[in-house]
Amino acid sequence: MFIYINQHAIACGSDDTLAKVIRAYCDDHQLHFDEVAVAHNDSLVPRSQWAQQRIVAEQRFSLFSAVAGG
């Protein structure tokens, strides 16, 4: 099945947790797993829930990182 992270279709297994998917995405995009945050339907998905949260096909997540800013 597929889910979407920032518009990118990501193939994943039905038993995958959000933590597993985010970690794989970070590894692929040279991001640090400990330095990202996730939103779903314009709401925060707290990091503390990632390990327990099973993903559902077609879910769309937004991934954020820190950048320079004033």
Added chain:
Amino acid sequence: MLTIAGHSFNSNLLTGTGKFASPALMKKAIAGSGSELVTLALKRIEQVQDKDMTLRHLRELGVRLLPNTAGAKTAKEAILAAQLARDMLGTSWLKLEIHPDPRHLLPDPVETLLAAEQLVKDGFVVLPYCPADPTLCLRLQEAGCAAVMPLGSPIGSNQGLQTRDFLRIIVEQSQVPVIVDAGIGAPSHAAEAFEIGADGVLVNTAIATAADPVAMAHAFRLTCEAAAYSKQGKPAQPAAGAQASSPFTTFLEPS
């Protein structure tokens, strides 16, 4: 010394990390500024991008992070940005900024107050970037903001304290630290802010886009340190006319 929400900083200079030619240069400039409270932004990752080293460098410097909500156009968006920042960075400190107009980047007072009220309830230490409106600053203070950060002039304009008359009123009324944010383009502008009575200044563009950012960061550091000493020394009051500093009137006469 600058105290915000019970936390004391040796430096009254806050700095931003945007617009530097490179992350390494940013790190050197921030280190040279002596700043201990430093802003950064959040960004939705759109594509494979060069790794942004801002966070890594700031962690190495050991400064306190002050994530902002830049890009938010409404209170709702700013609240989500705040939640993301806290989850990502482990800090409840927040520079709240909401500016829906991309041309002038002026903060929206209504959305800013709405967001501030909610974020304070949610346990954030809120430092709102806001118009130099004395009434709004009072309302933000009443909402529980840890400081107010009125603008001196538009973001990145380097125009100095175009709002000086209103800043004076804000300083006079405020029970929380007043940090002049936006528009400070030269160390002299920072000095003027402190002479008005501001507790701190936030500087980004003036340092990042200077020909020598590290030297400019040092110049701001010295200016802000001088302002702190001046505050301690309490400047003498102006007199209506000349007041002799030497006993020259008796030089040729027996005493």
